[in-house]
Amino acid sequence: MPSADYLGAPNPQLVLYLPHRPHGLAQLIDLPCARALVDANSNHWRKIVTLLAKIASPVADDWRHYRDEQLFRQTALCFAPRLVETGCWHWIGGRDNLQRFDTLHHNAQLLTDAPDISVDADRRLLLTPYPDYRQLSNALVRRIRCALGDQGFYGS
Template structure:
C-alpha cells in the first residue's frame, strides 16, 4: 500500500506503479508521478479531487497532503485498518477482483455508473480516468461521500 497508514480513503487499482517498493516505504506523490506515465498523474489528480477537503485547492492538496490522508492499494482485498477508511474500487475489471464482497451499493441517481454503500463505506466507479470521471461526476461522488460523513473533521 502506498500512502497513509491510517487513510480516510483507499483507492484500489489492479496494477502497481513503477517504484512501488520505494513508494511503499517512502510515499511521495512527486516520485509516483515522475517515475510513471501520465496515467498515474491522472489517477493521483482524481484521487486528490475526491479526497481534498476543498475542491478548489485540489492541486495543492495533491502535491502536499494527498498521501498523508489517503492510500493506493493493488491488493484484491480490502485493507482492514483502524482508521476505518472508505474503499474506492475503480474499474469494472478491478471490481471483479472484489466480487466476494457482500454489499448494498446503490447507483447514484445522477450517475448510474457510480455506486455507494455508505454503511460499509464502499465506492464503486469506472476506472479513474478523466474521460469516465469528469468534473461533473467528481462533484456527484463528493456529494455522496459528504452525505456519508467523509469530509467532516478534515
C-alpha cells in the first residue's frame, strides 16, 4: 500500500491517524523504520512513535524493543482523513484531527476514568487527545491498554 498518505504494515493491527506528515516520508514508505523516522525528524516524532509502541506492544514493558524492531510491521501511520479498510483498530489522535473525518459516524463512549478517551468497539475506533506526553501520560496509556485489552486487542 505505498502512498504518501500511509506508512507501515500492509495489514496492521492498529493505525494511528495524524494530520501531518513527517519529513523524509518518501524515503520511508518502502522500508518503514521507527528509528529512521525519528532520526529524520524532531523530538515530536519520537514521542509519537513511542506512544504508538507503548499502546500497540503486545507486552507493555517491552515497548522499546517493539518500537525499534516491530512497530511498522504491525502498525501504521495514516495521514489522510479516511479510515483504511483492513479490519484493524483505528486510533484518531486529537480533537482537531477528528474533525477532518467529517463523514465518520461512530458511537464512541467515554471511558469512565479517562474522560478524554473514547472507544467504539464495534467500529474498532479509539479517540484520544493528540499523541504527546503532556496529553497522554503513562497512566492514560495504561488505561488505553486496559480498554483495548478488554476488546481482545492483545490476544489476536
